Amino acid sequence: MGYDRGKQLFSSPHRLALLRELRSQPADTQSLTDALSISRVTVQRHLNRCSKLGWIRKVDGRYELTPVGKHACEAATAFLDRLSVLGEYEDIVHTLAAVDDSFDPLLLADATISVAEPSNPHEPIIHYRNTVTEAATDSIRGILPVFSELLTEVHRDLLKSEVETELVVTQSVLEAAPPDATDIPSDSFGLYVIDEPLEFGLTLFDETAVVGTYDEGTFVSCIESTDPAFREWVVAVYEGYRERASRVPLEVTADPDCVVQSGSDSAE
Template sequence: MCYDWGERLFSSPHRLAVLRELYSEPADTQALTDSLPISRVTVQRHLNGCAELGWARKVDGRYELTPVGNHVCEAAATFLDRLSVLESSGDVIDAVATVDDRFDPILLANATVSVAEPDTPHEPIIHYRNAMAETTTDTVRGILPVFSELIVEVHRDLLASGVETDLIAPRPILETAPPSIAETPSTLFSLYVLEQPLEFGLTLTDDAAFFGAYDDGTFAVCIESSEPAFREWATDRYEHYLERARPVPLEADGSGVESTSVREFGTDAVD
């Protein structure tokens, strides 16, 4: 039965178009003909088909969707949205699935996705830098999977402007990073060490979330979204790793400024 309904709904894009018009508001045959690029005969044929299936009914000369018809229209729209995301973002979905195989691809529907291509290999990191430069957030929480001078510069600038920052980094990154990420006020900067390597990065601001996929240490994909569902997923991932990380004690000098280097974080402070 369900397959039959799907076949009759998707056998013609015009039938779904008629349903969507009626989903907005009831209409008569002429109004539908005026708003759709199909003939009156075709409109009427699809209206008759929808009525036969119990999706639409005629009331006072106008057609309207039944409660079942409303659900059919919503289900079809969701289905097509999912197909669209899967078609356009297959590689991105594969990358996210390595982090969380329960990730719902529909979360990408309203996201901004930057992918490294042969002719634009730096597009993801450029997008991230520009987005963070424009943010007005008061806090940043993130996972730093690799050492990148550009990303460190971005976060150094945020700290300098008074943005409270919590970062999680794998121990190998802290042990191999060049000295001195920054000298920062201890009240603004918290660092956590994780005993496992990671192939992805996360950043949470007050109103957006960023996910970065890496390919052999190269920033390959950047996903940015302010949608609550995506931010909830990213927050859950961040907190998952925060629970497994340990804080790195940062010692301040007499002026209240950090003097411990990144190399010292990795080799001394976490031992």
């Protein structure tokens, strides 16, 4: 039944366009003809078919969607939007679905996305740096899968301003870049280490969520969104990883230029 209804809806691109027009407001045949830029005969044929399917009805000389028609229009629109996102961002969806198999590609629909291209391989990191630099936030939570001097640099001013910061890092990041006490106030910084390989990173600001995908340690895409549903998904992912991570106690030594990881032999 569902497949048959789908064939009826997608048998002509004008049929869904007609439903979308009526989703905004009721309209008569002439208004629909003008809006869709097709012949009046074609419009009337689609109206008759949609009426038989129970998707529209005529009230006081104008057509309007029925409740079933509204759901059919919304379902078809969401379906096409998902296909569009999958077509444009297939690699990103593949990575994020590996992080959480419940990931909905539609969460990317309203996001700002930068992807590394041969002509501009640094676009994602530039995007991320600008986002952090312009952020107005009281707290930051993040997952850092690889050590990068640039990523450390862009957070330094926020850390110096004592923005409350919490990071989950891999063991390799912890070993490559022990935190520096001069730049990181220990009372506003929490560090967690997780023993899992990661092909993504994320940063949560007060209102914005940013996700980065990696390919063999190279930052290949940056996804930024203020959409509450996207941020909610990122929060859930972050909290899941933090729960599996171990807190790294930090102790500031008498030397103001170094910090010791408690239980570790390394210090810088």
